[in-house]
Amino acid sequence: MAQYDGMYEFAVTPAVTNIRRRGVEIREVTPDSLGAEMELESGDRIIKVNGRVVRDYLDFRFQTAGETELVLEVRKKSGEDWEVELERAEGEDFGLAFEQIVPRQCANECIFCFCNGNPADARPSLFIKDEDIRLSFLYGNYTTMTSITEDEMRRIVEQRLSPQYVSMHATDLDVRAYLLGIDPQRADISSKLRRLLGAGIEVHAQVVLCPEINDKEVLTKTIFDLAAEYPRITSVAIVPLGLTRYNTDARLTRVTPEFCREVIDQVDQIQKQLHTKLGTNFALLGDEIYLRAGRRIPSTRHYGDYPQIEDGVGMVRSFNNEFGRLMRRLERDGRTNLNNARGTIFTGTLFAPELKKLIDQLSSQFGTQLIVEPLENSYFGGDVSVAGLLTGQDLLQARDRVNGEFVVIPKQMLKSDEAIMLDGMKLEDVSRTLGRPVHAVDLKELAKLLLSKN
Numbered sequence: 001m002a003q004y005d006g007m008y009e010f011a012v013t014p015a016v017t018n019i020r021r022r023g024v025e026i027r028e029v030t031p032d033s034l035g036a037e038m039e040l041e042s043g044d045r046i047i048k049v050n051g052r053v054v055r056d057y058l059d060f061r062f063q064t065a066g067e068t069e070l071v072l073e074v075r076k077k078s079g080e081d082w083e084v085e086l087e088r089a090e091g092e093d094f095g096l097a098f099e100q101i102v103p104r105q106c107a108n109e110c111i112f113c114f115c116n117g118n119p120a121d122a123r124p125s126l127f128i129k130d131e132d133i134r135l136s137f138l139y140g141n142y143t144t145m146t147s148i149t150e151d152e153m154r155r156i157v158e159q160r161l162s163p164q165y166v167s168m169h170a171t172d173l174d175v176r177a178y179l180l181g182i183d184p185q186r187a188d189i190s191s192k193l194r195r196l197l198g199a200g201i202e203v204h205a206q207v208v209l210c211p212e213i214n215d216k217e218v219l220t221k222t223i224f225d226l227a228a229e230y231p232r233i234t235s236v237a238i239v240p241l242g243l244t245r246y247n248t249d250a251r252l253t254r255v256t257p258e259f260c261r262e263v264i265d266q267v268d269q270i271q272k273q274l275h276t277k278l279g280t281n282f283a284l285l286g287d288e289i290y291l292r293a294g295r296r297i298p299s300t301r302h303y304g305d306y307p308q309i310e311d312g313v314g315m316v317r318s319f320n321n322e323f324g325r326l327m328r329r330l331e332r333d334g335r336t337n338l339n340n341a342r343g344t345i346f347t348g349t350l351f352a353p354e355l356k357k358l359i360d361q362l363s364s365q366f367g368t369q370l371i372v373e374p375l376e377n378s379y380f381g382g383d384v385s386v387a388g389l390l391t392g393q394d395l396l397q398a399r400d401r402v403n404g405e406f407v408v409i410p411k412q413m414l415k416s417d418e419a420i421m422l423d424g425m426k427l428e429d430v431s432r433t434l435g436r437p438v439h440a441v442d443l444k445e446l447a448k449l450l451l452s453k454n
């Protein structure tokens with residue numbers, strides 16, 4: 001599911017070169033570990049555990065869990081086949097790190113798919129249309145469940161791959177089929193969903209809200225249909241359609257502040273009803289909807305245990321709370337003067353006004369000299385205003401607005417395992433061009449950075 005939330009990075013290769021080999025490849029063996037004792041090496045593949053096929057590291061984890069006597073079938077890097085018998089203490093770690101899961105691709109043609117909004121020269125990984133129940137369980141990626149196989153259904157239940165995150169978009173079948181670009185028969189996942197729920201698998205649902213398609217009464221119906229399955233379906237996240245300048249599909253209507261205000265008013269009423277009945281708001285709107293509407297972000301209580309925070313639902317509230325804790329900690333530690341911290345913080349245009357309020361409080365209380373600058377997204381354009389999709393080019397275009405001795409950017413602007421941005425620019429190159437260190441940080445790291453300057 002590649003909407004905003006699908007913008008993660010794995011070690012992936014284009015599908016054409018993606019030859020699936022048997023077993024799972026070992027990437028690293030910790031010295032002096034059980035794996036090292038068994039003479040396993042990086043590049044070896046584990047094919048079977050106790051006679052059962054291993055498809056990926058989840059299988060390995062599942063099939064070795066609780067087992068103390070094991071027979072591993074291994075295809076060595078050299079091509080030799082080994083059978084390794086071993087005994088281990090319960091819970092003893094193998095000291096093995098495995099290759100990443102190669103995502104399964106979806107067979108949908110969603111009209112709002114983010115892949116359609118990429119510039120033609122974007123990195124190949126941005127065109128990956130992942131639809132994988134394993135990644136749903138591991139990372140909270142959404143699947144539509146339209147192409148889920150019987151084998152995958154059984155695997156979810158047998159290996160307890162719970163929770164699963166499901167993109168519903170609409171429970172009205174025709175609307176769902178229209179949005180996914182498939183026929184209604186394939187769009188109908190009701191029996192699969194029933195089967196998972198019946199087996200005790202927890203489901204979180206998502207709606208990508210597209211004006212004039214799945215809003216208004218379609219949205220109301222979707223929320224109530226899903227809420228009827230509470231607590232087996234635990235929550236539904238409603239996030240707005242995001243269009244870049246490359247999305248030119250005439251069927252799509254841009255999300256406006258006015259639309260966001262209407263949605264908040266509509267869902268507010270539903271939340272009240274559901275709260276009375278279920279004791280939870282159940283349907284939660286993405287932060288972007290409140291920010292675009294110019295409305296206040298709801299309280300901590302509104303989000304319960306933040307069931308879909310990674311989808312940008314409650315992230316701003318959580319950040320505000322964390323910021324409050326940081327201020328209190330500085331106060332407790334007697335840090336009254338941080339005036340050597342002089343720099344510029346860049347973030348997406350959507351969050352910049354919120355962040356500015358917080359940073360201004362910090363500056364007035366602790367003397368920091370930090371300026372928050374909203375960074376326009378010139379790479380994707382359109383209404384893309386979130387920090388995670390900003391690029392190196394965007395930063396360079398804002399160089400006239402850099403003040404102070406350092407620059408801070410949100411950590412999510414970088415690839416998870418490398419200091420490189422979405423447009424391929426390296427952090428060190430951006431630093432060199434801006435003539436100042438650029439720090440990609442989260443809130444904790446920002447606090448450390450400020451303290452290190454004083």
Ligand code: SF4
Nearest residue numbers: 001002106110113129
């Ligand atoms: S086509 Fe739909 S399901 Fe497939 S990746 Fe795109 S948005 Fe996700």
